[in-house]
Every structure is written in C-alpha cells, then in structure tokens.
Amino acid sequence: xxxxxxxxxxxxxxxxxxxxxxxxxxxxxxxxxxxxxxxxxxxxxxxxxxxxxxxxxxxxxxxxxxxxxxxxxxxxxxxxxxxxxxxxxxxxxxxxxxxxxxxxxxxxxxxxxxxxxxxxxxxxx
Ligand code: SF4
Numbered sequence: 001x002x003x004x005x006x007x008x009x010x011x012x013x014x015x016x017x018x019x020x021x022x023x024x025x026x027x028x029x030x031x032x033x034x035x036x037x038x039x040x041x042x043x044x045x046x047x048x049x050x051x052x053x054x055x056x057x058x059x060x061x062x063x064x065x066x067x068x069x070x071x072x073x074x075x076x077x078x079x080x081x082x083x084x085x086x087x088x089x090x091x092x093x094x095x096x097x098x099x100x101x102x103x104x105x106x107x108x109x110x111x112x113x114x115x116x117x118x119x120x121x122x123x124x125x
Contacts, residue, residue, distance in 0.1 A: 003121050005029055011119035014110045018120055024094040025121045026109055027086040031078040037103035038066075038076060041088075 003010045005025055035053050039046045043065055049056045057069030057076060065087060067077045078087060085091065088098045096102055105113055110120045 003123055005121035008114075008116035008119065008121075011110075011116050011121050014118055014120040018122055022094075022122050024085070024089050024096075025123055026114075027089040027094075027096065027106075028080070028084045029121070030080070031086055031103065032075045032105060033078060033103040034074060034076070037105075040101050041098055041103070042101065 001010050003012055003025075005028065033041075035049045035056070038044050038056070038060070039049050043063075044056050044060060048059075053069065053074065054071065057066060060066040060076070061068075061079075064079050067079045069076045080086060081089075086096075088096055088102070090097050096106070108114075110116070111118060
C-alpha cells in the first residue's frame with residue numbers, strides 16, 4: 001500500500017535523511033502555526049500581534065495567508081493554495097521558500113509532531 005497523507009496508518013517509519021529528494025508531501029497537509037511563527041515569518045509585526053492576535057488574524061485572512069484563528073489554542077491555520085500546497089512551498093522545486101524561518105511544526109514534523117509521530121507520508125518515487 002502506498003502512503004497516503006490522509007491515512008496515517010499507511011505512513012512509513014521516518015529515518016534521518018528521508019527529506020532529501022522528497023516532493024513535499026507533508027507540505028500539502030494543513031499547517032497550524034503560532035503567533036511567534038507568524039512574526040518570525042515576517043508576515044506580521046510583533047507589536048501588532050501582541051496588541052491583538054484576533055485583529056492580526058483578520059488582517060492575515062484578508063491577505064489570504066491564514067484560513068482561521070482559534071483563540072482557545074492560540075493556533076492559526078495557514079491558508080493553502082488551491083491545489084493544497086503550503087503557501088510557502090515552491091511549486092517547481094518543491095522546496096520550502098522560508099526554510100530558515102519555517103514554523104515550529106515544520107521543524108518537528110514528522111519525528112516529534114503530527115498525526116503519527118515517527119512516521120512519514122512520503123511516497124517513494
Ligand atoms: S512553511 Fe515550508 S516546511 Fe512548512 S509546510 Fe510550508 S513549505 Fe513546508
């Protein structure tokens with residue numbers, strides 16, 4: 001059975017180095033980020049975010065960068081492109097265009113975070 005990103009039970013065990021040559025299967029999954037991730041990404045100022053995450057969320061929604069904000073968890077869901085790719089995934093190279101500033105969740109996935117920590121949705125080529 002080929003791994004399917006929507007079916008974590010089909011994922012394969014993650015090993016160091018697996019990201020090399022990957023076409024970014026994990027970057028087509030919903031990305032939940034924190035206020036500090038958004039500030040680090042440079043899409044909103046630290047002062048604006050600190051003043052009101054709710055207002056910041058509205059502004060980022062208008063810009064098409066985030067889909068929603070949940071006050072209870074403090075998490076923002078990034079707005080994906082129509083084909084499901086993350087906004088920051090390069091359509092041709094399939095590499096992250098903000099790698100140095102990428103959100104915490106992207107740094108920890110798939111070894112420490114995600115629907116099945118330690119497992120990866122990468123499809124073999
Ligand atoms: S920010 Fe970068 S690493 Fe994270 S999902 Fe988007 S393209 Fe992938």
